[in-house]
Amino acid sequence: MMMQTYEVKIQIPQEVIINLHKSAKDVVEDIKQQAAIRYYKKRVLSLGKASELAGMNRLEFIDYLRFNDEVIFDCTEEELVEIRNDSLMLEKILE
Template identity: 40%
Template structure:
């Protein structure tokens, strides 16, 4: 998978106020962006999960914890997502 590296500067006092390091901020930002892009229908569930650094099932749990509706789909989109969930369940066996 091809990737792009994004970098930007964050004032140290912001990290101190948040009581997290750069890695924690990156993880928080990835999850927050993934939730917003999913809520705004800019990314699918699978791509949002990938952006968040999670598998689909964990991302679905994360969405639920954030109060987001996970299954707001038309019938064809729902079938596609369920296929992905079935694939994940088969991989766990």
Template identity: 60%
Template sequence: MQPYTMTIQMPYDVFIHLHKSRIEAAQDIQRQAAIRYYKMRTLSLGKAAELADMTRFEFIDYLRFNGEPIFDYTSDELSEIHEDAAKLEEILG
């Protein structure tokens, strides 16, 4: 994958208050963007991990560390899962 470089501007006093190097701040912003896009369902887990420059397992751990759910189903999806589970129980008896 060929990287695409983007530039952001940040007020210097905000940057100073982060108490991080430019590389650490950029990595933090990139990883937080990955979490946001994953939560919004814009990116899959794999693509969000790629954006965060992590493996899937590292990204899952990063989500957990940040208190974010790994699987965030909608109520419709949960209902469908419950219905499928009930059907499976009937079949397996």
């Protein structure tokens, strides 16, 4: 099954491209990757969907998050309790 994609056009001043010392293509990739980080941090996108937006597989995106000093797995207190409870239940099942 072919994934549907959308082409989005943005205008970036030439001076910005020059100051970044990158090609326009590399700047566009950076923008997509930074957007993926932002959406992942705000929990708008899952890890898998954010990695797709960034044009990476999950392991590459996790490494990219680490490289950018971003938290990879950010759980709330309630989520940690739920994970702990699930873990305890799984241990009992596997005994």
